[in-house]
Amino acid sequence: MSLIHPTLLLLVSLLQVTGQEKWCGKHYIPGQPVVEPGGVYPTPQKFPEHEPLLLFRCTPKYHPFIHGDDNTASILIDLAITHTQMNGTAPFPGETKHDVENAKFLVTLSTDHIPVLAAKVMPLGRHQKVTFPLVTMVPQKKPHKLSCTARRVDHGSSRADSPSQSSVHTAHTTLSYQLPNNNGSMVKIDSETRGLQFRATNKEWYRIIPYGFYTAFDDYLAKNLSVLDAAVGNWHNMVHPVPTFGNLTALELVLDRMEELGLWLMYDMRWSYKNLTALAEEVNRIKNRKNLLLWYTSDEPDGWGDDPNDARRAYDLINELDGYHPVSLVLNCQNYNFRPYTTGTADILLQDVYPIGINATHSTVYDTPCTPKFGDCGCDNCEGSGIVEVANRLDGIHQMLEWEGRPGVPVWSVVQAFGNQSFWSRYPTDREFVAQSLVGLIHGARGLVPWITPTTEDISSVSSKIGKALRLISYVILDPKAVFTMPSDNVPAEEYQNNGQSALTGDFGTPNLSPLRRGIWRVNNALSVVLASNLGDKAASFDVELPSNTTELGVFLNFGATQETTGDKQVKFTLDTLGSVGFIIFG
CATH class of the missing domain: 2.60.40.1180 (Golgi alpha-mannosidase II)
Structure with a gap:
């Protein structure tokens, strides 16, 4: 079955039409010079065994907390010994290995400089929880400042009155506490599980792993609403319509039908997010949809070399106008300007490594070699190891998020469901599609969004088995006790x-x-x-x-x-x- 996807062909052809000279910072056109792309995330310094570091972080379990639903705020406390310098670490001298491993700390919390948690003695450990009542806090759009302090208790003593003044560690972040959305849905991010919780108007919260295809709109979905019924029949719980949305009347009909069927909406603004006026119009038109799950702004900005400030400005405006639904973007590059493209730009990150049917070392489109410094083979810095690339890419993103001090950021995986075009000589088989999906979940993906439908009948068929399985196991995967x-x-x-x-x-x-x-x-x-x-x-x-x-x-x-x-x-x-x-x- 041969399916040449116009949406993908458009994206590939834009490289040439717009004069795009680099992808992931690398030249790829014959005759261009080989230059160092830069933008590689710096490997953190490693310290010797006798120079331990204390990792201290405090992270709100939920983003946001909702007034009326949440009476207390749960904060995740990380106190861990490491030898890797990263965001949140500081020197931690100890007289003996026993003293270091059995250290205890007095932990205090304050919001907007007002104490909310009296000193509590805590040992080393990850994701330890402390709580405080929200009754004294004002729900508001602007996030509250959250400050945390950990004071070392001398020589393992549990006395709360004997902290070592020379060993004080601080951490700063924000806490979002908002009034409920009475006009539409609300979504929380659980930083402990990196999963989502969804609540429609006047209904209960429940944990979800989103699963649904990017779906071509103008030439496909807009002309055939039965595509949505097929998605429900295949146990998909979400649809990601791909713009352009040339007919707004058709778009409204599609979104209405999605609400009727209970399909969540991943709303794509890739062509408008840089225009804040157009962005505001879209957000205000969509934000009260009962099935809105999340926003999607920048599509592969690291590949295109877009200005990260565009995504940052869009993120701020969306939260100003809405604030009840997370913002997402997708990264295409293996390791190119990760910090600028992910800081203040999105709540959820997607990766879209496409390893099936490629030549990882020689571009079949441009007839040039692909190296860490040159070339585009459709899979940035891939080694030709197939689906292992999916695992490696997810592990790499999670590692960089850990170094950045943001391990609770959800990462989703874009599953390859296309082929027979450009760099990709064939479609994935049904087994390759399933393996991509399961490997994604195993390596920490908390949402699966295959690119793109229409696809082959084999992939469509097995996608239903993945969707049905996720309905069965998502509550276990997202259980904080798991x-x-x-x-x-x-x-x-x-x-x-x-x-x-x-x-x-x-x-x-x-x-x-x-x-x-x-x-x-x-x-x-x-x-x-x-x-x-x-x-x-x-x-x-x-x-x-x-x-x-x-x-x-x-x-x-x-x-x-x-x-x-x-x-x-x-x-x-x-x-x-x-x-x-x-x-x-x-x-």
Whole structure:
């Protein structure tokens, strides 16, 4: 089935029509010089074992808190020993290793310089929670200032009156506390799980993993509302209409039908976000939609080399006019000006690495080589390792967010669902589509938005299985009590807790080199969700030790997986090449 997508062809042709000379900071046209693109995120300094650093951060669990729904504010406190210098670290002298590892701190909080939490003794740990009542705070559009202080308690003493004045650590951020939106939906970001919570007018909050395709509008969706019914039938919960929106009457009909069907809206302003007048008109027209989930402004600004201030100004205006729905943008480059393009520009980041059907080292469009300093092969700095590129890109973004001091920012994955055009010689197979999706979830993506529909019948069919699976497991993945591990052949399991990030140090540690990617979410030793994909070129197996209280193992997703009972409370799964499996262990 050959589908040449006009929307994608438009984007590719714009490179030449607009005289675009660089992509991700690199020349790519024959005859252009090879120059250093710059913009690479600086690798943080590593300190020796005898020079520990204290990582101290405080982060509101929710953004925003809502007056009437939230009576207290929960704040996540990070107190961890690391040897990597990053945002939030400071020298932490200790007499002995025992003194360092068993240190305690007096933690205080204030908002707008008014104390809200008296001194509380806390040990080292990530995502420790403290709460304070919101009754004294005024709900408002402008975020409140949140200041946190941690004072070392001398020599492990738990006495609250003996802090060491020479070891005082501070952290500053903001806390959003708003009146409820009585005219439309509201969305919160949970910084602990990096998931979303959604509430329509006068309804309950519930946790969601958004899943739905970018959908061509003018030549497709605007002419056929049954596309939306098909999305619901495929268990998609969101649609991302791709502008231009040439017919506003048709757009209103589409959005009305989406509301009727209960489909969330990811509203795209890629062509208007730089024009603040046009942006304001769109925001005011859309913001009270009952199914509005989030805004989408800049599409691959790092690739195009757009001015980051454009996205920053758009972000500020959207929050001024709305403030109840997060703002998102998508990054295309592997590591190019990450800080400027993600600071003050968006609440949610997407990545759109497209690794299927490319030549990673030689451009099939421009007949030039692709290196870290030159070329465009459709997959920036990719190595030709297929779906592993998805895992690597997500890990890289999460690592940079950790170094930036923003680990709670949600990252979503754009799943490749196109081909037979430009750099991409073919469409993904159904198994490749599933593996991209599962690997995204395993490596921390909390939303999946495939580019683009219409697509092949095979991809459309298997997308329904992904959508149905997400309805089943999203509440477990987004449960704050869920403990995540990512077992690997070459990495200790404890090193891959917290989505590959050490629960103690915040470092990502040893790269996962195993072709077998697995993610396990356990809740109170009573329920486990397991996802696995084999990215290797031969079959791979793994054993599952069932807890003694197991009552059932239920497989909800199977593409090329076989199951074998190998002993009492032991099961072995074997995955074909690009095979995937998902199952739940009930206890």
